[in-house]
Amino acid sequence: MTKPRVAIIGAGPSGLTSIKQCIDDNLEPVCFEASEHTGGLWRYTEIDDKNKDPHSSIYKSIIIITSKDVMSFTDFPVPHDWPTFLHNSKVASYFDLYTEKFKLDPYIRFQSPVKRLSIQSDNRWKVTYSNVKNEECEEVFEYVMVCTGHHRYPRLPKYIGMDIFVGKQMHSHFYRKPKDYDNKRVIVVGCGNSGMDIAVELSGVASQVYLCTRKGTLPWILPRRVFGSLPSDHLATRFNTYLPTPVRDFIVKTITYCTVGPHPSEFAPKTAPSASHPTVKTEFMERVSTGTIIIKPNISELKSDNSVVFVDGSVLSDIDAIIYATGYDIKFPFLDREIISGGEKVEQQFEEEYRENLVWLYKYIFPPKLPNIAFIGLVQAIGAIMPVSDLQAQYVTSLWTGKLYSKLPTQNEMEESIRENQETLRKRYYHAARHTIEADMVPYMDDLAKDIGCLPYLSKVLLKYGPKLWWQILFGLPSPVHYRLFGRQAWDGAAEAIRKQNEGSPAIMMCGYPVAIVFGILSGLVLIAMIKISGYTSLF
16 A cells, blocks of 8 residues: 655654654655755754855854753653753754654655645645756655744844945844954844854954844743752753643742852843743853943934944944844745745734744644645744654644544634734733744643643553653653654653662752642642531540
8 A cells, every 4th residue: 555645845853753753653754855964954064155055053152051950852761871952963863862762764855945836626735846956856746744943034134224335234144253343343133042142152252232023022041050060951840731821930030040040130121931931141241241241222223333222322333243032923935925924814813923923723733724745843832842842743743644642623713812822922921933833842732642642641651650750750851752652652661761860860859849848738738627617536
């Protein structure tokens, strides 16, 4: 019997895990990769005459902000002896190990960029692409998984005078090394992870760095580590998802104040930590305190004499370069826009900036009208994308092979679900292009896992694996391996991997034991009250 064919576009982490999942579910994947290698944006690529606009946005020094135990695929933990936070070259090496382990290379066609995807009358997809010889080719597939991500097309702000400013202007997508800015006066626009990271790096070589915050306030800034050696994302335990939002916000504020330090009062965040995407950069406030980075409000106008005017009326002269760390446009040039955005009728319900990056997909995966095309990795998880894409790929192939625990809702039900999710996002976050695809990592993955059949229900964990692993699942680090304990694709090594990841973890003691003590005290008080109510007062 012929296997259904699946076209996978992109061989980054989302594409690699999609290939593996197709193989596991007896589908025939064909992956089209535009470059000569796997890894997507995590494969460092120099900018030169041959490659002036690379897919990768990675600069030479970048280190991932998610710890290795939280960023892994669900059935392939990062090697235990590797550093806690990986340099971009190590991240790429991890993808190489994954590719080798599961023998994914034979399914990838390198230097084969997709030019067009079009739906046929029989609901199959025609893929038009260029092969290695630059010849245009066409093939037809039953299914498509789009895995090109959302960090490809730089998004620039619109300032008066950008066309007459004679200094250097560039998006952070094209930044690679700090040496070009030696003894320069540089403005970095945007205070997300890339903006702050680049500002800190340049502060060591530039004569002066200015960080421009377009909202007029800084984001909540978190450290990579707390209490010396504990990765801060290890505190995002499964137990935390049961806490009220104000309690979680209080914890984040406390960690920020005690580690990074208080924000400058004039640029302090005006929203709760849960209402914005956090930035991870411990050294930023230190550089601000030394004056090597100066915070400025939003830009009002750029002048032809290399001066920059800000909204508060202040002016900076002799600016050599402006780097715009202002995010990305969500685009898929090979697809009709309405497939992603929901069409003009849906788009008109939102303001211009928001609709420019509007994603109208069920669970950030399926267009309601076309369930045989799936988008993998098109979500801004507060956490790592690798395990999220892994679960998304499992969800998709489970659906296509009839193994999903629940049926896909009707088109109208999917439309309503998307609308409710967008309403939730717009209530939680300020309305901006960067907030159209936000999701909390663990709750989002739990939602997918429930339908896949691999959700680590605490009762099932306790009955099958005992109290120690139950404790580690609830209070330990949020390991993606949790999702391989149960289900049709359970991994025999999952329990041991979780135990190893949590060996000597301070998070267990810091989160679990206080909760156990409080629970014990409350239980004792309830017991005393019940005994008193029963009339056995002589015991007291």
